[in-house]
Amino acid sequence: MSGKKEASNSTLRLSKLMSERGLCSRREADEYIAKGLVRVNGEIVKELGTKVTPDVRISLEAEALKKQKKLVTIIVNKPIGYVSGQPEPGYEPAIRLINDRNQFGQQKRILQRGDLQGLAVIGRLDIDSQGLLLFSQDGRLAKKIIGENSEIEKEYIVRVHYLGPEGRLPDSKLKLLNHGLSIEGQALLPAKVEWINEDQLRFILKEGKKRQIRKMCEQVGLQVKGLKRVRIGKLALGKLPEGRWRFIEEDEEI
Structure with a gap:
């Protein structure tokens, strides 16, 4: 591992390696590193941009693991006419469907303001398509579903x-x-x-x-x-009505 020293060709950024291993997204990795929540070969690393060799041992501190368990994932039944990502002139983004009025079912959890922070769409649907749309704060899930080597159907x-x-x-x-x-x-x-x-x-x-x-x-x-x-994957749209949404439960697999 090296800090500010120039890295050799066999090293790469710690955050990139963490993302490649599916530990978290690169953005999340930088956040954890800055807070001292990442260990490399047993040692805490706090310097952003740290370079490591591909064979190092990486682990997350308990605080980071606890935070990951709290990350929100939401399923929406997107109607035609809504865009999945950034709003386009004359059209609404599907994320606006995620509000108190549209939550479906008797779920234990209700929508909190922080649930919408960092919520990103995973696998877009074009404006003329409808159905299952996922939003998540969890970069690991995004990589699993739409990563280059994804096997998710x-x-x-x-x-x-x-x-x-x-x-x-x-x-x-x-x-x-x-x-x-x-x-x-x-x-x-x-x-x-x-x-x-x-x-x-x-x-x-x-x-x-x-x-x-x-x-x-x-x-x-x-x-x-x-x-x-x-x-x-294993997550089906099921009986979720058009235009409604719900939280993904902890025991649901994707």
Whole structure:
């Protein structure tokens, strides 16, 4: 480990390594380091920008672990017309749905002012899509769901209309939806795509490129008439009404 000394090529910032290991986000790591809540090889580190080798032992102090347990994660059933991230002219961001009036169910916890601080969307839905949208203060969860090596499934119900001359999407094109398409020259990971009924497909993806499903459908001659996310990992939208939200309980897995 080194402080202000120039690091060798084999070292990297402690906060980056903590993020890569899934201990917390880089922002959270910097906060914990500044407060003296991080140990490297058994020693407290307080200097931001500290460089370490990739094989060091990293642990968090009890105060940091306790704080992580209090981090809030919220599920929203986003309606069409709301944007997931920053507000756009004429449209409202979905985070504004998270208020006292819209909380669903008889939950033990009620919304506190601090619950909205640092709350970030995980896996966006475009303005014309609806369904399960997650907001969380927990950088570890964000990495788990949308990180580069994420294995978390995202399930969507997509209502489509086939524009081709065959009358119905050929099996060969359905196979392409499952594997073989690319977006902007980058091959897509294998997906699971199957018919639910005559005009609805189920898509299960492990990635989430911008407007990916719409672009996939366009490439095989399908027009998307409706798109709804119903599951992320083990977390299903369930009976949560449109426009309502609830806290994720401690015993729920994603």
